[in-house]
Amino acid sequence: MFSTEIGEKPIDSTNFKNYSCDLFTIFLCTRNLLCKTQKVYKKLFTRTIVCDILIATLIEGENMQILKGYVFRFYPNEKQEQLINKTIGCCRFVYNYFLDDKIKEYKETGKSKSAYDQIKLLPSLSKEKEWLKEVDSCALRNSLFNLGDAFKNFYNGSGYPKFKAKGVHERYKTNNIKSSYKGKEYNSIKLDLKNKIITLPKLKEVKIRGYRNKEVISGNIKSAIIKKEAGKYYVSVLIEEPLIRPAFTPKSIIGIDLGIKDLIVTSYNEKIENTIKLNTKRLIGLQRGISRCKPGSKNRYKMRLKIQRMYQKIRNARKHMIHDITNKLIKENDIIVTENLDVKSMQKNHYIAKGLNENPISEVIRMLKYKATWNNKKLIQIDRYYPSSQICNVCNYQNKEVKDLSIRKWECPVCHTIHDRDYNASVNIMFEGLKIYMKNIEQSV
16 A cells, blocks of 8 residues: 655545546546656556536437336236147247248258248148137247347357257247227237236236336337246336436446456445355255156156246346346446456356356346446446456556466565455556546547
8 A cells, every 4th residue: 555645635546435436536547657766656646627528528318218128927827828838839839840941941942031931921831730820920920030030140150040949948929019999099918007917919918916116117018028937927028118318427437347256346445246156056956856757757847847946046136136236336336447358258268167157247247238328327348358457556567477367466566565456457447448438538529
């Protein structure tokens, strides 16, 4: 630790909580090493007034339309449950049927039909398979659009589309069809939060649960996805609703370092751990139990439900944790700086792959992106190859020995400051993001 004086007030370089958070009185690092008679002076902080620049580039509050999904748990009766399972099976059949047709046609002619051409063949197929008429026609069409999207992803570098199996990703999508008769408007999907009822095509009225604090959701319903997961049924309603964004007034900035030991380390020296871990012993016991069961037996189905519910519980707990963390970061800060990490390539390293699977780093970044857009905040991502852990945040010296992940603390050989690896990285990330932000302001003015 050290402190240097600007005017009469001492400034502690290792405690940025009172200084790095305020952009209007930010202390910008000069990043210059001053050498004189083999004596290296410590890092200097210069006070820069940036009020005039920032006020000139404020983004006023504006209205925008967003697509927002609301997930409800819903409780169908026996007939509705049978129809849901039948619709999921019909969608799976249509997907596999036309995928097989597409593969055969491409082998023979070198061409294949588009999703719109395949939809035209659905009436003739439903005459051959009369049970296809019993389910929602929108769900069958959407399964063909999903097949088309799968081939688009394949052309963009993803894997080749696979045939769907029973019991895996059991869901279907239906659209809200609007119509009018004698001046009245009708929707195929209706949502009544007061009575906790949703109206869906073919299923009609189904009881739902969720969003107790809301009585009305304003907006236009676009579609709904019905899914079966771990023996429970859920519906996700996609609604286009207006969003009024507040004016962008940059007053605070934070740098966050995403890692394995601690999920998030902020430039305020606040460490957030991932408290939700997978119970591997319990999972191993369940996997051994299901391996002993006969295929197709009821006991195997029960063990499978237990495993699914275990994963579902962990997944929901992690989602809740990430929402709490990202909401706090968005509410308390105007500019958030992170690294642009390539998590997929990082998972190829077998030493850190297990830790990356347990720490939802990519999910944190994904939530920060859309929440920053909704709340009119700035999310800046710096270069993934920026050596944030190696650079001393006091004198700007780069210590390449810190590449070893086992080194958690190190002493700078120039200024002799003892650094915590993750906290030092978060401070450097904050300053690098501030540089990018200031450059963008200079270019826009």
